[in-house]
Amino acid sequence: MEEQGYIELRVNNTDNTLTPKDIDINEVKDFISDIESFLYPNRREKLNRPQISYDIEEGSAKHKFFMPITAVILFNGLTSEIKNRNNLDFLDFKRQAIIDKFQKTANKNGYTIEFNNSMAKESTLVISDSTNFEMITPVFYISEFYLYGEIYQEGGKTPNVHISTKKYGNLTISATKEQIVNGEKKTYKAYGVKVRGKKSFEDENKLTELELIEFIKYKPVFNRSLLNKVIEKASVNLSKISNVDTWIDDLKAEGI
Structure with missing residues (x-):
């Protein structure tokens, strides 16, 4: 069996009072769908993807996804590259749109979203209401x-x-x-x-x-x-x- 790992989206609000009970099921559904599409953007990849399990934990609200380590490596690499470049230029349109969606969610709700994973000791990417990534893929x-x-x-x-x-x-x-x-x-x-x-x-x-x-x-x-x-x-x-x-x-x- 392939080595397993996890990725985590830690969500907090401006006054640090957010808990899992404050997260609406529609928001949970969006997080699950967006993470799947970020890792596997097209239909063929979704059909052939490995099993991914989900849990939400205390500590603000931690959305945790458990999956094979190869998927964690992909997530770690993509989010780290976004942070290093400070832009979305290298991403395909679908992945750019997902990051843009996280950014809009952060702006709307006053969230800070930290992207963590089992390979990294610190957040590979942080999106907040001050983040300003621009989509540049041709329309x-x-x-x-x-x-x-x-x-x-x-x-x-x-x-x-x-x-x-x-x-x-x-x-x-x-x-x-x-x-x-x-x-x-x-x-x-x-x-x-x-x-x-x-x-x-x-x-x-x-x-x-x-x-x-x-x-x-x-x-x-x-x-x-x-x-x-x-x-x-x-x-x-x-x-x-x-x-x-x-x-x-x-x-x-x-x-x-």
């Missing part, structure tokens, strides 16, 4: 997306397609004349489009600078016979994939 990332809805306008002097989607509202997609004129007239018909563009890290509902890759004829009528044929055809190759969840996570395009 958008570029990817490919599938959009579905009714095309309500196409063409124009600068060729583009306007599509109305249920979740994202009306979107404008730049296109070429050839893409628009080829095939049937698409206005006021349900279509799918594969596009390339930017998606916001902060607001997953925000898409910008969309460019048309291709149209996909969208038929929202359920066809059991067709579905069975597709499943039968796909099963041959799917059976060769050892880990389907990992394979799906690695897909580049996003369905919207």
Whole structure:
């Protein structure tokens, strides 16, 4: 069995009167979720993470997480580096957002949050209402997306397609004349489009600078016979994939 250790978030208020009984369950839930995401930011890592157990102790309020020593080493290294650099530049967006969330919690409640672990003799990081870490990760990332809805306008002097989607509202997609004129007239018909563009890290509902890759004829009528044929055809190759969840996570395009 791998050597075990712990990480600890010691939380105190301005007059040093905080106890575990003062911590609301929603706050406990946030601490647990945020620590898990800080150590294992993406879905695949969460699925494969080791067991982590939790306890809350006296001494202000100590949120303690017990886990394999390799996870403690990761936590120790990341929090120490934040303290040494005094910035979040080197972190991925998800980890930056979590530190920012701790900072907002400290500001809102007048907390001081000390990050400790079983490897370090003193706090590797302290966040309080005077801490001022800034997130600098780019606001958008570029990817490919599938959009579905009714095309309500196409063409124009600068060729583009306007599509109305249920979740994202009306979107404008730049296109070429050839893409628009080829095939049937698409206005006021349900279509799918594969596009390339930017998606916001902060607001997953925000898409910008969309460019048309291709149209996909969208038929929202359920066809059991067709579905069975597709499943039968796909099963041959799917059976060769050892880990389907990992394979799906690695897909580049996003369905919207």
